[in-house]
Amino acid sequence: MTEVTMTVNGKLMRGEVEGRTLLVSFLRDQLGLTGTHVGCDTSQCGACVVHVDGKAVKSCTMLALEADGAEVATIEGQADADGSLNVIQQAFQDHHGLQCGFCTPGMVMSAAALLKENPKPTEDEIRHYLEGNICRCTGYHNIVKAILAASGQEAAAIAAE
Template identity: 75%
Template structure:
């Protein structure tokens, strides 16, 4: 079987793969990085978003072999080495940008990519950028608030329940 090698979350990783192995399968099954979720298998939901060479990619749309030599960052790789949450992760926590949590890794990875491209997006730009990520719990309002807060912009606090 062919081998694939890539840097995942800053560490060189490799493994044997079949030619049809998707990147999401290699990450989850080969490397046991299960934070990247498989939601639809058709690139519709965005639960599998990772960064490949700094770009947000739906890992169910890419063969693992296509990531040969690439730098891949998963949800497990965006917190600090000491476990400190990234600004986006912390904002999702603070603004309740998750409900069941299934979409959260993909949302966080997409939001992180957005803020790298556009550090101060408008609410409309956040909503447009996240169109490729689906939340089945309809938690979009707090997700948008979380992304805006992570960008350092003023956001109304989430009402206590």
């Protein structure tokens, strides 16, 4: 076992991990941050997306030891300081960008990374960026609308799928 230390959602966290412990397992099992979901175990679905040092990563493909000393942000850290939904989360709610909700944490984290890189993405840019995230319920139309709305753009006129 090896000690790992990282700042998660602004708080210093420590734990003991085996060398093979995935970051998603550390977050869920040791830190109790179960909003980061394990959907496929093969890095195909994107339900496990978190930010490590400001970059979106699939936490099922990263060892916890690789995040030692890093700044990690999870879905639990996305709400505003008063506990209310942030602009992306609120847009997902307002535009019905979720159904079962399983993919939603990864989608929100991916959307946050996209909007940090590109504050006013086009519909095509959003769809391209989300290629690593799978939603089995919504068909993406409302997810794209939510991200456009979160970026401050008009979301009503996007093309139907």
